[in-house]
Amino acid sequence: MQIRAESEGVMDETRRKIDKPEEKKDIKSLTLEELKQDMEKMGEKSFRGKQLYEWLHIKLARDYEEMTNLPKNLKEKCQKRYTLTSLKQIRVQESAQDGTKKFLFQLGDGNTVESVWMKYKHGNSVCISSQVGCRMGCAFCASTLDGLERSLRPSEMLEQIYLITRLTGERVANVVVMGTGEPLDNYDNLLKFIRLLTDENGLHISQRSVTVSTCGLVPQMKKLAEERLQITLALSLHATTDERRRKLMPIANKYSLEELMEACAYYREKTGRRVTFEYSLVEGVNDSCQEAQALAGLAGPLNCHVNLIPVNPIKERDFQASSSQQIQSFKNKLEKNGINVTIRREMGRDIDGACGQLRRRYQGSLEV
Ligand code: SAH
Numbered sequence: 001m002q003i004r005a006e007s008e009g010v011m012d013e014t015r016r017k018i019d020k021p022e023e024k025k026d027i028k029s030l031t032l033e034e035l036k037q038d039m040e041k042m043g044e045k046s047f048r049g050k051q052l053y054e055w056l057h058i059k060l061a062r063d064y065e066e067m068t069n070l071p072k073n074l075k076e077k078c079q080k081r082y083t084l085t086s087l088k089q090i091r092v093q094e095s096a097q098d099g100t101k102k103f104l105f106q107l108g109d110g111n112t113v114e115s116v117w118m119k120y121k122h123g124n125s126v127c128i129s130s131q132v133g134c135r136m137g138c139a140f141c142a143s144t145l146d147g148l149e150r151s152l153r154p155s156e157m158l159e160q161i162y163l164i165t166r167l168t169g170e171r172v173a174n175v176v177v178m179g180t181g182e183p184l185d186n187y188d189n190l191l192k193f194i195r196l197l198t199d200e201n202g203l204h205i206s207q208r209s210v211t212v213s214t215c216g217l218v219p220q221m222k223k224l225a226e227e228r229l230q231i232t233l234a235l236s237l238h239a240t241t242d243e244r245r246r247k248l249m250p251i252a253n254k255y256s257l258e259e260l261m262e263a264c265a266y267y268r269e270k271t272g273r274r275v276t277f278e279y280s281l282v283e284g285v286n287d288s289c290q291e292a293q294a295l296a297g298l299a300g301p302l303n304c305h306v307n308l309i310p311v312n313p314i315k316e317r318d319f320q321a322s323s324s325q326q327i328q329s330f331k332n333k334l335e336k337n338g339i340n341v342t343i344r345r346e347m348g349r350d351i352d353g354a355c356g357q358l359r360r361r362y363q364g365s366l367e368v
Pocket residue numbers: 136138140141142177178179180181182183213214215216234235236237278279280309310311312313314354355
């Protein structure tokens with residue numbers, strides 16, 4: 001078992017770090033109901049909760065000064081009672097190829113996270129991080145090289161989207177939780193984030209426009225199924241045998257493909273949503289025709305959509321992307337078997353598009 005920091009002790013530590021530093025409540029992580037109740041506890045009318053919520057989640061206010069219809073004494077009380085999470089833009093890189101922007105944001109404690117803004121014809125997408133670092137240890141991924149620092153709070157996930165909306169001046173239509181971190185390793189915060197993001201009283205992004213990608217934490221996948229949300233679940237599969245998967249993803253030592261497929265079927269049964277398989281193609285490792293055939297065997301019965309990603313090589317590891325010819329024949333094989341396939345457009349590859357690369361470069365430049 002290779003996964004770093006797997007012990008309960010470390011989980012506790014992570015939780016303590018998230019919950020403890022401020023005794024003050026994190027106002028942007030509260031639901032409308034919680035905020036209204038809190039107003040009543042403070043001796044205020046509950047409609048003040050609604051006003052605050054609108055400032056935070058619709059008008060995307062960054063401080064109380066902007067909240068012009070609230071009395072001064074309430075703003076002062078709020079300042080004492082709550083922390084107000086806002087991120088700071090440290091860097092932005094814009095792709096000359098396709099307009100993709102990659103942002104490096106600083107959190108309140110000085111840690112940094114990456115978010116990516118992608119412009120599509122059918123609306124803009126934002127890819128957000130769910131943790132600072134990651135403890136899953138996937139072999140080709142830059143985000144995991146230094147392990148997990150901490151998980152993000154709901155407000156810190158929301159704020160990546162809110163700040164990008166403010167900076168670009170454009171509405172975000174789709175949100176993918178595919179940046180740094182394993183979202184299902186930060187389950188409670190992720191769930192609250194989704195509820196706030198899709199709340200009709202807030203930004204109201206539709207659940208169907210939200211995708212959560214997991215390396216395959218089976219118990220959490222099942223728990224998520226039981227929430228019966230309409231979000232898309234993407235499973236990072238990357239191999240079709242347990243043996244090969246274990247070489248790429250340490251989590252495969254913990255959960256077998258059989259258990260994973262069962263969890264996908266359960267997700268589909270409970271939510272009516274088909275699962276997407278993410279499959280990063282690595283030359284000579286998982287891109288053979290036999291592997292494509294085996295992938296079709298897994299995806300077919302579950303009616304899964306397959307998303308092929310040419311691996312984005314990182315300098316710390318020796319993986320190469322498959323040739324475009326190989327990718328095309330892999331895709332053809334799947335299609336011949338009736339599988340719905342897309343090749344992920346390589347957005348922003350000229351700007352350190354792969355998870356965790358910009359953050360690592362920034363950290364590197366600080367150390368010099
Ligand atoms: N922890 C989650 C989400 C983050 S990564 C997960 O594992 O799904 C989002 C996707 O990008 C995953 O499928 C991941 O395996 C893949 N990925 C990470 N680094 C990559 C790289 N260098 N090249 C191609 N795909 C990569």
